[in-house]
Amino acid sequence: MSAPATGPRGLDPVARRAARRSLHRSRSAPAVVTLVVAAVLAVYLGTEAVLRLLDRPALLATPGALADAAVRVLQDPSPAVTAVGVALVVLGVVLLGLALAPGHRSRRAMAHERLAVVVDDAVLASALTRTATTVAGLQRGRAQTWLTRRLADVRLQPTSGVEPPLEQVRAAVAEQVRITAAVPPLRAEVRAAARGSVS
């Protein structure tokens, strides 16, 4: 399956864009909060500047006094100032992280010739778990699947003293991973817990 990020080449760019957006977080909430805080700050500073222009009393302090206060605080830093510095750095790093991180959501694209498809990892993991328990003849809940970007890791919890048919489970899980045609492609791994348990 050599499909590009969100499906076959023939897929409409409108659908491809929709799938791409569905796969990533929008970061809309932090962006709106940041913008509103910036707007409030700008309105406040603008108001102080206008009041100063009109020679009216300042709301809190004139822009000049604010600048003086900032410089004074920096010239004689107290532990509180250091704490503010740390807080600013942490907040800055968090915002930069939000901006630069890929922002993957726990879902993935599937190749399809007509549709742009995005499937939640929970759906795929639950299907692989079901396949594994059914083929192994185990109760549901006696297998778990962990999905990473390129690996589906299925772990069986066999009944004590009963060898699970690992090769059959592997074949069934691999077949399901193959027909799922996740993008990027997934590799399946099936393991049984070293110690069985009594059901």
Next chain:
Amino acid sequence: MSSTSRAANRLVLALAGLLLLTAGLVVLGVAVPATAGPVASAVDGVRGGLQELVTTVGSPTVHAVGAAVAVVVALLCLVLAFSRGGGRTGTALRDADGEQPGSVELGVGLVRDVLRAGLAGRPEISGLSVSAWRRRGRTGWQVLVRTPAGTPPRTVVDLVGAQVELLDAQLGRRVPVLVEVTRGPGAARVPLA
């Protein structure tokens, strides 16, 4: 699906992050003895520059320009913050260029009902909803499908794909479709058709 620019969100966050990080590093730089000297002199330099600006251009001009910049920044921020979403539409398909006079519009509800009717009774599908978005004159559909635990996603997608292809044939159009498959209730709690 909205037409909000994701890149703009990231740009806003990156700019704010850089600004806060710089401010924080300046504050910390003054507190740490090793860097206190250079940072303090840099701060003094900025302050000197500001004072010089105020004396050469005059305090009223500096304050007027400052106020104008603040207004522009505030407006820009508010426009960016509150012009979100958009692009969602109730019209699934519009056909105004046919030879017949007038135009034909299909509602999203019709597409949803057709898909639900086609999939009714399938245990692999416990719910389906459709929304449409319009961007740069093109319409797309977003189909949200819920499926009970354990259902292979390929089965769900093929079922929905077959219905969409039927719809393609009936409409004579291939509308871009995004299908999102999520976990739904085990039993069909969301009624189909």
